[in-house]
Amino acid sequence: xxxxxxxxxxxxxxxxxxxxxxxxxxxxxxxxxxxxxxxxxxxxxxxxxxxxxxxxxxxxxxxxxxxxxxxxxxxxxxxxxxxxxxxxxxxxxxxxxxxxxxxxxxxxxxxxxxxxxxxxxxxxxxxxxxxxxxxxxxxxxxxxxxxxxxxxxxxxxxxxxxxxxxxxxxxxxxxxxxxxxxxxxxxxxxxxxxxxxxxxxxxxxxxxxxxxxxxxxxxxxxxxxxxxxxxxxxxxxxxxxxxxxxxxxxxxxxxxxxxxxxxxxxxxxxxxxxxxxxxxxxxxxxxxxxxxxxxxxxxxxxxxxxxxxxxxxxxxxxxxxxxxxxxxxxxxxxxxxxxxxxxxxxxxxx
Amino acid sequence: xxxxxxxxxxxxxxxxxxxxxxxxxxxxxxxxxxxxxxxxxxxxxxxxxxxxxxxxxxxxxxxxxxxxxxxxxxxxxxxxxxxxxxxxxxxxxxxxxxxxxxxxxxxxxxxxxxxxxxxxxxxxxxxxxxxxxxxxxxxxxxxxxxxxxxxxxxxxxxxxxxxxxxxxxxxxxxxxxxxxxxxxxxxxxxxxxxxxxxxxxxxxxxxxxxxxxxxxxxxxxxxxxxxxxxxxxxxxxxxxxxxxxxxxxxxxxxxxxxxxxxxxxxxxxxxxxxxxxxxxxxxxxxxxxxxxxxxxxxxxxxxxxxxxxxxxxxxxxxxxxxxxxxxxxxxxxxxxxxxxxxxxxxxxxx
DNA sequence: CTGAAAGCGCTTACAG
DNA sequence: CTGAAAGCGCTTACAG
Numbered sequence: 001x002x003x004x005x006x007x008x009x010x011x012x013x014x015x016x017x018x019x020x021x022x023x024x025x026x027x028x029x030x031x032x033x034x035x036x037x038x039x040x041x042x043x044x045x046x047x048x049x050x051x052x053x054x055x056x057x058x059x060x061x062x063x064x065x066x067x068x069x070x071x072x073x074x075x076x077x078x079x080x081x082x083x084x085x086x087x088x089x090x091x092x093x094x095x096x097x098x099x100x101x102x103x104x105x106x107x108x109x110x111x112x113x114x115x116x117x118x119x120x121x122x123x124x125x126x127x128x129x130x131x132x133x134x135x136x137x138x139x140x141x142x143x144x145x146x147x148x149x150x151x152x153x154x155x156x157x158x159x160x161x162x163x164x165x166x167x168x169x170x171x172x173x174x175x176x177x178x179x180x181x182x183x184x185x186x187x188x189x190x191x192x193x194x195x196x197x198x199x200x201x202x203x204x205x206x207x208x209x210x211x212x213x214x215x216x217x218x219x220x221x222x223x224x225x226x227x228x229x230x231x232x233x234x235x236x237x238x239x240x241x242x243x244x245x246x247x248x249x250x251x252x253x254x255x256x257x258x259x260x261x262x263x264x265x266x267x268x269x270x271x272x273x274x275x276x277x278x279x280x281x282x283x284x285x286x287x288x289x290x291x292x293x294x295x296x297x298x299x300x301x302x303x304x305x306x307x308x309x310x311x312x313x314x315x316x317x318x319x320x321x322x323x324x325x326x327x328x329x330x331x332x333x334x335x336x337x338x339x340x341x342x343x344x345x346x347x348x349x350x
Numbered sequence: 351x352x353x354x355x356x357x358x359x360x361x362x363x364x365x366x367x368x369x370x371x372x373x374x375x376x377x378x379x380x381x382x383x384x385x386x387x388x389x390x391x392x393x394x395x396x397x398x399x400x401x402x403x404x405x406x407x408x409x410x411x412x413x414x415x416x417x418x419x420x421x422x423x424x425x426x427x428x429x430x431x432x433x434x435x436x437x438x439x440x441x442x443x444x445x446x447x448x449x450x451x452x453x454x455x456x457x458x459x460x461x462x463x464x465x466x467x468x469x470x471x472x473x474x475x476x477x478x479x480x481x482x483x484x485x486x487x488x489x490x491x492x493x494x495x496x497x498x499x500x501x502x503x504x505x506x507x508x509x510x511x512x513x514x515x516x517x518x519x520x521x522x523x524x525x526x527x528x529x530x531x532x533x534x535x536x537x538x539x540x541x542x543x544x545x546x547x548x549x550x551x552x553x554x555x556x557x558x559x560x561x562x563x564x565x566x567x568x569x570x571x572x573x574x575x576x577x578x579x580x581x582x583x584x585x586x587x588x589x590x591x592x593x594x595x596x597x598x599x600x601x602x603x604x605x606x607x608x609x610x611x612x613x614x615x616x617x618x619x620x621x622x623x624x625x626x627x628x629x630x631x632x633x634x635x636x637x638x639x640x641x642x643x644x645x646x647x648x649x650x651x652x653x654x655x656x657x658x659x660x661x662x663x664x665x666x667x668x669x670x671x672x673x674x675x676x677x678x679x680x681x682x683x684x685x686x687x688x689x690x691x692x693x694x695x696x697x698x699x700x
Numbered sequence: 701c702t703g704a705a706a707g708c709g710c711t712t713a714c715a716g
Numbered sequence: 717c718t719g720a721a722a723g724c725g726c727t728t729a730c731a732g
Binding site (some may be wrong): 049050051052057092093094101171174175176177178179181182183184185186188212217274275277278281298301302304310333336337338339340341342344346 | 399400401402404405408420442443444525527528529531532533534535536537538563567623625626627629631648653656681686688689690691692693694696
């Protein structure tokens with residue numbers, strides 16, 4: 001392979017320690033010497049060796065903090081599985097994880113949990129950020145402390161972070177619209193959209209993507225209305241039940257956020273589950289155990305998965321690579337919007 | 351973390367070299383000493399450290415041979431990208447790759463190319479095996495030489511190999527059937543199936559999965575016939591064109607192997623592209639540039655992707671981990687059967 | 701059969 | 717500011 005630090009030291013006529021100082025921007029080195037070392041390194045096309053670096057770094061192993069508002073949200077089980085798998089695969093490289101979770105979306109609590117992690121001495125953070133000024137301020141502070149942060153699953157507008165790993169919400173809505181386009185097979189259908197909250201950027205982006213899909217390639221599909229579920233199954237159940245009793249009743253439903261199971265229950269209890277004339281087709285999001293069950297039983301028509309395992313796995317991988325190498329992660333690492341139906345539920349990666 | 355080899359040596363009262371001999375089944379060690387070392391190691395819960403091992407092994411880096419009948423088959427471009435990415439990510443760990451490709455399915459040539467790789471000194475092999483006695487014999491020989499082999503994309507019945515990374519063909523056909531179930535939305539549809547060859551196990555499994563999907567959940571869909579394309583676009587074009595002129599004409603087509611682009615061309619030229627009444631819906635496999643184009647233009651309804659990038663990536667990962675650790679790969683590592691339509695073509699991992 | 705040494709490519713105290 | 721040394725956890729010749 002390439003040249004080693006030893007070789008650079010020999011060529012420059014300095015010690016390996018000095019080469020290390022020059023290459024890694026450490027303090028206490030004569031600028032002239034540094035320049036000379038850097039010049040030789042460039043000439044030789046020096047690239048630090050990851051294996052050597054990992055072993056050398058073992059005295060101060062990388063502890064990654066993770067904070068997510070995931071309690072009571074099965075989606076994050078998948079993210080967690082991915083985080084854990086990635087950490088396990090790198091345990092021998094000195095990687096470990098400290099996890100804090102909470103229920104709901106209280107920014108004060110999120111700040112507190114992140115501070116707890118900092119007190120524990122984490123050197124990098126993966127965060128599912130709440131959209132709130134306090135979180136923006138926190139990110140600003142972490143940036144100044146040079147603590148690398150990755151946002152996961154949800155990004156935060158204007159937040160300082162190294163990168164984002166998660167869903168492209170617009171594409172997610174597009175995919176849902178696409179499935180309904182196929183289902184309609186050229187016929188008109190009245191669609192009710194249930195979103196989580198109009199105040200959630202991601203939710204709105206999904207609805208927007210859905211609209212665009214219909215407009216551009218399925219003009220026969222008309223949106224009856226867009227209602228909020230507050231990510232709550234009970235509310236989703238209530239609103240959809242009411243809609244099914246009204247005239248004209250929806251012939252299809254797109255649940256753009258939480259409440260998929262509640263909506264499925266409403267459809268099932270109204271005796272209109274399934275596809276075909278007189279039935280109410282329903283497209284959801286994510287693949288929790290409850291959603292999986294509705295898919296298998298033929299109540300839920302399809303769901304758009306956002307690869308939670310992959311989100312967790314990549315977050316760890318990117319933070320570790322950055323730690324070792326200084327490799328900068330892409331600004332946005334987007335997971336694929338998987339179309340999942342009963343028939344491709346099994347098999348394949350999580 | 352855990353104990354090191356140094357600690358085991360100290361506790362057993364032998365040198366590190368001897369511990370290494372015991373732990374790694376090397377020759378030249380007193381059985382009694384070996385037993386003692388092993389006992390201590392077990393007591394201490396010793397697990398070798400991957401970082402140390404990788405650096406220690408740098409003197410004889412891992413060269414992985416890859417042979418695939420991929421020329422003229424765009425699908426394998428994705429596999430290759432995955433292979434290359436995984437090798438690049440491990441280049442600092444001493445991993446490199448030697449690749450041999452060929453056009454068509456000549457077992458004699460496959461054997462020769464593998465022998466070339468062996469002559470180059472490869473220490474592991476990823477192979478897209480042709481189903482042929484010569485290949486079985488080759489695998490037997492490699493097994494005796496203790497050369498780890500992974501079959502990729504296609505498995506070979508009765509072949510000795512460490513594991514398989516690739517598609518679950520039955521599930522792939524199931525997924526295709528599921529998409530057509532949605533498209534039919536409860537109505538009857540006449541479906542023509544175009545397969546590659548009745549002599550290809552994978553192709554037959556796909557057709558079987560497709561049949562099962564229809565039988566179990568879409569009884570209204572009837573299979574008009576199953577015809578062979580020999581994986582050739584010209585033949586697929588010819589056979590489908592003829593079928594579209596017959597009565598009753600198919601209302602949907604499932605192309606279970608090669609020939610997707612040819613079939614799309616037939617549909618387009620007959621002026622029946624698209625979905626809806628009077629149109630011929632078509633489900634294909636894989637996501638080559640040509641297929642992607644037909645999806646975008648609305649000729650191809652959907653395609654079932656088998657994650658070629660992932661197949662290549664995982665093959666390298668598993669062979670490397672086995673080399674370092676002795677970790678045995680799963681017998682079958684199955685990729686997900688992705689449902690790809692125009693609306694979820696973009697974004698996400700390759 | 702066994703041990704002591706050198707080395708993989710880096711980092712980190714410790715002297716000076 | 718700089719160098720020499722020790723160390724990360726392993727493997728591999730080389731003596732004996």
